[in-house]
Amino acid sequence: MLYRTAGQFKTSYQADQALFPVRQDAFLLAVILAFAWVIFPLMASEFAFQTLLIPILIYSLAALGLNILTGYAGQLSLGTAAFMGVGAYACYKMVTLMPWLNPVVAILFSGVFSAGVGVAFGIPSLRIKGFYLAIATLAAQFFLVWLFEKWGWLYNYNASGAIQVPNLEMFGVYVAGPQASSTVQYYVVLAIVTLLTLLCINLTRGNLGRTWKATRDMDIAAELIGINLMRSKLTAFAVSSYVVGVAGALFVFMWRGAAEPNLFDIPLSFRILFIAIIGGLGSILGNYLGAILIVGLPVVLNTLPEALGIPISSATVEHLNIMIVGSLIIFFLIIEPHGLARLWALIREKLIIWPFPH
Amino acid sequence: MKTFTRIAVAATLGAVMGTTAMAEGLYAPNLAYRTGPFAATGIPLMNGQADYMNMLNARDGGIGGVMIDFDECETGYSTEKGVECYEKTKGKAIVTQPWSTGITLQVLPKSNIDEIPILAPGYGFSPMADGKVFQWAFNTPLSYWDGASIILKYLQDQGDLSGKKIAFLHLDHPFGKEPLPYLEQKAEAQGFELVPIPVGLKEMQNQSAQWLQIRRERPDYVIMWGWGAMNAGAITEAVKTKFPMENMLGVWWSGHDADLKIVGEDGKGYKSVSWSFPNPDAPVMADVKQHVVDAGNSQSNEEEMQGVFYSRGLVISAILAEGIAVAQEHTGKAEISPADLRWGLENLNFTEERLEELGMTGMVPPFSTSCSNHTGHSGGWILEWDGAKFVKASDLIMPDSEAISELEMAKAQEYAEANAPWPVNEDCEM
Numbered sequence: 001m002l003y004r005t006a007g008q009f010k011t012s013y014q015a016d017q018a019l020f021p022v023r024q025d026a027f028l029l030a031v032i033l034a035f036a037w038v039i040f041p042l043m044a045s046e047f048a049f050q051t052l053l054i055p056i057l058i059y060s061l062a063a064l065g066l067n068i069l070t071g072y073a074g075q076l077s078l079g080t081a082a083f084m085g086v087g088a089y090a091c092y093k094m095v096t097l098m099p100w101l102n103p104v105v106a107i108l109f110s111g112v113f114s115a116g117v118g119v120a121f122g123i124p125s126l127r128i129k130g131f132y133l134a135i136a137t138l139a140a141q142f143f144l145v146w147l148f149e150k151w152g153w154l155y156n157y158n159a160s161g162a163i164q165v166p167n168l169e170m171f172g173v174y175v176a177g178p179q180a181s182s183t184v185q186y187y188v189v190l191a192i193v194t195l196l197t198l199l200c201i202n203l204t205r206g207n208l209g210r211t212w213k214a215t216r217d218m219d220i221a222a223e224l225i226g227i228n229l230m231r232s233k234l235t236a237f238a239v240s241s242y243v244v245g246v247a248g249a250l251f252v253f254m255w256r257g258a259a260e261p262n263l264f265d266i267p268l269s270f271r272i273l274f275i276a277i278i279g280g281l282g283s284i285l286g287n288y289l290g291a292i293l294i295v296g297l298p299v300v301l302n303t304l305p306e307a308l309g310i311p312i313s314s315a316t317v318e319h320l321n322i323m324i325v326g327s328l329i330i331f332f333l334i335i336e337p338h339g340l341a342r343l344w345a346l347i348r349e350k351l352i353i354w355p356f357p358h
Numbered sequence: 359m360k361t362f363t364r365i366a367v368a369a370t371l372g373a374v375m376g377t378t379a380m381a382e383g384l385y386a387p388n389l390a391y392r393t394g395p396f397a398a399t400g401i402p403l404m405n406g407q408a409d410y411m412n413m414l415n416a417r418d419g420g421i422g423g424v425m426i427d428f429d430e431c432e433t434g435y436s437t438e439k440g441v442e443c444y445e446k447t448k449g450k451a452i453v454t455q456p457w458s459t460g461i462t463l464q465v466l467p468k469s470n471i472d473e474i475p476i477l478a479p480g481y482g483f484s485p486m487a488d489g490k491v492f493q494w495a496f497n498t499p500l501s502y503w504d505g506a507s508i509i510l511k512y513l514q515d516q517g518d519l520s521g522k523k524i525a526f527l528h529l530d531h532p533f534g535k536e537p538l539p540y541l542e543q544k545a546e547a548q549g550f551e552l553v554p555i556p557v558g559l560k561e562m563q564n565q566s567a568q569w570l571q572i573r574r575e576r577p578d579y580v581i582m583w584g585w586g587a588m589n590a591g592a593i594t595e596a597v598k599t600k601f602p603m604e605n606m607l608g609v610w611w612s613g614h615d616a617d618l619k620i621v622g623e624d625g626k627g628y629k630s631v632s633w634s635f636p637n638p639d640a641p642v643m644a645d646v647k648q649h650v651v652d653a654g655n656s657q658s659n660e661e662e663m664q665g666v667f668y669s670r671g672l673v674i675s676a677i678l679a680e681g682i683a684v685a686q687e688h689t690g691k692a693e694i695s696p697a698d699l700r701w702g703l704e705n706l707n708f709t710e711e712r713l714e715e716l717g718m719t720g721m722v723p724p725f726s727t728s729c730s731n732h733t734g735h736s737g738g739w740i741l742e743w744d745g746a747k748f749v750k751a752s753d754l755i756m757p758d759s760e761a762i763s764e765l766e767m768a769k770a771q772e773y774a775e776a777n778a779p780w781p782v783n784e785d786c787e788m
Binding site: 047149164256258265299 | 463
């Protein structure tokens with residue numbers, strides 16, 4: 001009905017390979033973008049910005065980075081949080097050493113450092129696979145967090161060992177630090193996330209994406225048809241770590257405002273891995289759905305009892321919240337083991353052929 | 359994608375509704391943690407705080423005729439949840455009680471913009487004492503540097519410190535690192551050797567490596583800056599390695615009765631500096647029992663109520679209540695604003711007489727604050743574990759204010775510069 005594709009004829013290969021072969025998809029995306037760019041910023045309160053919109057976007061971006069490595073190239077990684085940390089600390093050092101630097105440029109450039117570190121820790125992937133590789137990335141996780149704690153230069157020898165985001169200006173408007181308004185920060189995050197998402201969609205659809213998928217599905221076969229595994233794996237590590245590093249810089253500079261080393265410890269890595277898995281490995285949309293479920297839903301559930309006027313103590317709400325979110329995760333994984341993105345794909349397919357079942 | 363929009367719309371609706379649901383009275387939220395790894399130490403404090411406010415509401419009908427809407431927002435000691443709670447409550451709150459050094463550091467830079475006082479009694483960033491720079495933050499009655507200073511003074515009384523070796527066992531976290539600049543300065547001045555031994559968050563329960571190092575280094579004293587599971591871990595490990603307990607001293611957050619009950623008699627001699635002390639005979643305890651516990655509104659129990667942490671919770675709420683009362687008196691209105699409360703907290707004057715009026719004699723040392731002094735530097739007692747409970751082992755010891763205030767001003771200045779533009783209180787003449 002809504003998704004009737006009848007009458008949408010493709011007359012060229014280009015049209016058939018377009019980003020949105022079905023017109024309704026493009027329309028739906030336009031609606032979502034309109035919401036994200038215009039309607040949410042107009043409607044949202046400070047609370048919604050700080051606890052829903054900004055964190056969901058940043059977590060989605062981090063999961064997107066991980067998804068490139070794990071979902072597209074098949075290399076399991078448990079070091080995401082540490083690579084985020086590299087991005088955050090690199091950005092911190094850049095803006096404190098070069099205060100004249102444009103903050104957005106600094107954020108985008110900080111990903112380069114984490115890409116470098118990511119490639120270095122990706123080298124073992126040439127020899128080891130699967131769970132063994134996960135252990136190698138775990139080593140990155142422990143080593144880097146230890147480094148953030150011990151290397152005083154990284155946090156400018158601050159007594160508390162934490163990094164604090166200074167007030168950063170861009171064209172006369174504060175974009176980071178305590179003086180920055182949430183709306184501005186939201187737009188910066190949204191612009192960067194939109195840009196990187198677009199980039200990733202095209203990368204995964206292109207030549208590079210196909211080599212990654214071939215590596216993931218069967219690396220020996222990929223090698224036999226002439227794919228250079230080293231290049232394929234290391235580019236996956238580089239692109240993934242770049243995106244993750246930018247997400248880390250956004251995480252600290254556009255949202256948290258301060259960070260201590262143990263923020264980038266393994267619980268954060270797991271959280272991002274769960275977002276990617278529940279959203280759907282090997283999909284772009286899934287990262288957003290996963291982040292909404294894991295990051296956004298608990299916040300909404302926390303405000304529900306008060307909004308509905310149910311008198312219940314906040315500790316109990318927290319306990320209930322953990323139970324509800326946990327069972328929802330199990331529920332979604334049972335009805336669709338391939339994640340929320342696959343669930344949406346099935347719904348969409350059904351809508352296209354509706355009302356006929358076949 | 360439809361789910362996205364639906365959830366997002368529900369979320370925005372929820373958020374909008376959440377901020378409009380207004381309650382009567384002065385809204386004083388507490389960013390509590392009754393869940394998570396630090397819950398065991400948090401619960402008695404939170405109970406004490408809540409019980410005191412409930413007692414005021416039941417006995418006096420609030421403060422100055424206005425009920426106190428004392429509400430908890432659960433953080434589980436997680437900084438991320440803490441910021442969520444801060445954003446949720448700041449619309450109508452007159453005060454923020456962040457309850458973790460991490461959350462305090464997060465909220466501190468926003469205090470100038472949101473203009474809500476941060477009340478962090480006995481925790482947070484030590485330079486917050488400089489009220490001219492940190493206009494909206496209060497860490498009454500003692501800062502961590504004061505605590506370190508009192509411990510060193512007490513040890514100095516036990517015998518000259520020069521040439522001695524002191525191990526500083528601390529949580530590897532902003533909280534644990536707080537006293538380091540002061541201790542380093544003192545080590546140089548007094549000629550003792552300081553050995554900082556960090557305990558990572560993951561090693562809290564198993565500190566065998568740290569205690570091996572302590573055994574090897576043979577320090578004369580161990581000063582501990584621990585919290586949550588780390589305290590019990592360190593104390594049991596000290597008993598196991600037969601470290602002389604009388605040479606081990608902790609900060610006030612390392613003086614939790616439950617942590618020492620685990621070792622009981624073996625923990626005898628362990629000391630902790632404190633700015634609060636349980637006084638079961640104080641009139642305020644009787645009032646809490648009558649108006650809150652007997653009415654069935656308390657989550658606490660008999661044993662917990664005798665502990666150091668519960669009474670500290672009472673003191674913390676008393677500080678807030680006094681700030682509200684002072685502000686009401688000054689402005690002449692009952693419904694005070696956050697800015698009025700800031701004035702109140704800047705003009706606290708806890709004299710012996712006032713403490714007696716409040717029925718809290720002996721539960722907190724007298725202290726007063728001003729616009730330039732947001733801590734009060736009340737001094738503290740050294741408490742000693744006698745095998746079953748904490749007893750006072752010293753008279754009131756005052757911190758070495760001169761050296762501390764110098765360091766405070768320098769570090770506060772550093773903070774303000776790093777966070778420029780940072781407005782300072784120019785009107786404060788003190």
